[in-house]
Amino acid sequence: METRIEKITESSLAEAQRILRGGGVVAFPTETVYGLAADARRDDAVRLIYAVKGRPSDNPLIVHVHRDFDLSSLVIDDMPYAKKLRDAFLPGPLTLVYKSRGTVSSVVSCGLDTLAVRVPSHEGAQAFLKYVDMPLAAPSANLSKHVSPVSAEHVYADLHGRIPLILDGGECSGGIESTVCDVTGPIPVVLREGLVSREMIASVAGDCACYIPKEGEPVRSPGMKYKHYAPVCRTVLFAPEERREALAYFMACSAKGERALVLCENDAAESFPADKVLDMGRTPEEMAARLYALLREGERRADVIIALKPRGSGGVLSGVLNRLCKACAGEEK
Ligand code: AMP
Ligand code: MG
Numbered sequence: 001m002e003t004r005i006e007k008i009t010e011s012s013l014a015e016a017q018r019i020l021r022g023g024g025v026v027a028f029p030t031e032t033v034y035g036l037a038a039d040a041r042r043d044d045a046v047r048l049i050y051a052v053k054g055r056p057s058d059n060p061l062i063v064h065v066h067r068d069f070d071l072s073s074l075v076i077d078d079m080p081y082a083k084k085l086r087d088a089f090l091p092g093p094l095t096l097v098y099k100s101r102g103t104v105s106s107v108v109s110c111g112l113d114t115l116a117v118r119v120p121s122h123e124g125a126q127a128f129l130k131y132v133d134m135p136l137a138a139p140s141a142n143l144s145k146h147v148s149p150v151s152a153e154h155v156y157a158d159l160h161g162r163i164p165l166i167l168d169g170g171e172c173s174g175g176i177e178s179t180v181c182d183v184t185g186p187i188p189v190v191l192r193e194g195l196v197s198r199e200m201i202a203s204v205a206g207d208c209a210c211y212i213p214k215e216g217e218p219v220r221s222p223g224m225k226y227k228h229y230a231p232v233c234r235t236v237l238f239a240p241e242e243r244r245e246a247l248a249y250f251m252a253c254s255a256k257g258e259r260a261l262v263l264c265e266n267d268a269a270e271s272f273p274a275d276k277v278l279d280m281g282r283t284p285e286e287m288a289a290r291l292y293a294l295l296r297e298g299e300r301r302a303d304v305i306i307a308l309k310p311r312g313s314g315g316v317l318s319g320v321l322n323r324l325c326k327a328c329a330g331e332e333k
Contacts, residue, residue, distance in 0.1 A: 003160040005152045005168050008124045012167060013131040019164055020132055025049055027141040027155045028128050029169025030120040032093045032178050032194070033148040033292070034155045035064065035138035036163070037128075040104040046137050047107055052162045055144040059222050060109045061137040062116040062178070066129035067091050074103055074135060075115050081205040082183040088204045091121035093174050094196040097182040097221075108137045110222065118178055124169030140177060141166075147229050147295045147327065150175055154296060175289035176323050180221060182211070191221035193319040195288060200315075229292070229326045231299035237328035240311040243271050250276070250306050261298050263324075264308040278305070284316035291320060295327055 006012035008029075016026045023045040025038045036053065038045035040063045050057055063074065067090070071077060075098035082096060100115035109115055120126065129136065140148040141155045141163075149155045152168035159166075179194030179201075187207040190198045202208035213219050238246040246262065250272060253260035263278040264271075265287065278294040280287040287310060298305040307328055309321060 001161055001164060003156060003163055003166065005156060005166045008127055008167050008169055012165070013128060016128065016165055016167060017132045020045070020134065020136075023048065025052055025163050027152075027159065027163060027166040028125055028138070029122055029152070029167060029172060030064075030125045030174075031122040031172060032120070032174040032176060033150055033172055034141040034152070034166075035120075035125075035136075036141035036155075036159070037064065037136040037138040040108050040135040040137040043105045043107050046105045049137060049139060050107075052159065053139065053142070053144045055139060056222075058110050059139075060112060060116065061139050062095050062118050062180075063104060063108060064118050064120060064125070064129060064136045064138050066126060066133075067119050069119075069129075069135065071117065073101070074117060075099060075101055077183075079183050079186075079188075081188060084204050085181070085183065085188065085201060086119075089196050089200070091119040091126070092196065093121075093178040093194055094118070094201075095178045095180045097180060097184065097191065099184055104135060104137070114182075114184060116180060122169060122172075124167065128167060145230060147231055147292050147299075148177060150289075150292045154292075157296075171293075173289060175291055175293075176319050179319070181208075182220070193322050195285070195316055195319060197315045197318060229295075229323050230329070231295045231305060231327060233299040233302055234304040235328040236304060236306050237325065238306065238308045240268075240309050243268055243308060246306055246308050247271055253304055253306070258303045259301065260304045260306055261302040262306045262308065263294055263298060265310040267311075268308055280310065284310075284312075284320055287320045288316060291323060 095118040097116045143158045150172040179196040180192035182189040189209045262272045266282045269277045
């Protein structure tokens with residue numbers, strides 16, 4: 001199958017609609033990462049997403065809707081604080097998990113009685129959702145367990161030959177996947193951290209918990225079980241105060257003839273050779289925006305990415321640290 005990359009125009013949107021109406025999949029931009037969309041009401045179309053990505057069949061999908069979409073047709077929304085969260089943060093990088101009405105394909109939620117819904121703020125995503133006029137199930141448009149794509153070229157690198165069309169809306173400004181927040185209980189519970197931080201949610205809803213899976217219990221957000229977001233090359237993670245150890249590791253790799261690159265915040269960059277640094281920038285927002293493009297650049301140019309965690313904690317940095325740790329999961333120093 002030929003995979004075309006098209007700017008978002010009347011004619012590419014018409015083509016996207018034709019593909020979706022035929023039960024196919026289309027990649028599209030959002031403010032977080034690129035998504036791979038199918039008609040959320042069709043079992044066959046939603047199954048195709050899993051097949052194209054190689055995604056485990058128990059990892060549920062997020063339904064994307066236009067800002068004017070009637071939410072009550074999809075979910076039961078009985079928590080007053082949920083409206084406050086929508087008013088404060090939507091459209092934007094926040095996915096809310098509600099009780100489902102069961103009106104979309106059960107394949108979307110992998111049989112759970114809840115449904116995750118997101119209203120992206122990206123102009124191209126909104127134009128796409130308005131044009132096709134249907135709820136779209138969409139995970140990130142990468143091969144399962146690889147780094148999420150933040151440009152049309154990243155989607156192409158992972159999925160060319162497997163999908164017919166990539167709508168090109170430029171580089172994603174947010175850079176990490178949406179915050180996922182359960183709004184079925186008395187207080188909101190963050191299942192996955194992102195650009196809308198737990199603190200921001202608490203300031204609007206009055207309170208907010210963060211879900212930590214307990215051993216032996218079924219995981220509440222099945223995506224959490226999987227190693228995710230990982231580059232194809234080796235990655236090694238160091239704590240912020242281990243700058244010297246990271247440099248020693250870098251030297252040892254170089255001495256062995258390995259191509260090593262160091263991923264770190266701007267403040268730490270001076271400790272390493274300038275041409276070997278993947279600079280994440282200074283603010284948590286900058287780090288989120290750059291992280292995945294740098295991981296993909298790293299896997300292209302290096303045998304090993306040596307990642308030094310940025311200093312600090314909480315807020316948006318929690319999401320950045322979560323993705324960085326997942327990218328480097330299981331690697332021994
Ligand atoms: P992705 O589409 O790859 O960004 O992953 C979607 C994330 O949302 C995964 O971590 C899922 O576990 C989570 N998710 C989707 N639907 C639900 C749901 N109904 N309940 C809990 N988590 C969900
Ligand atoms: Mg994903």
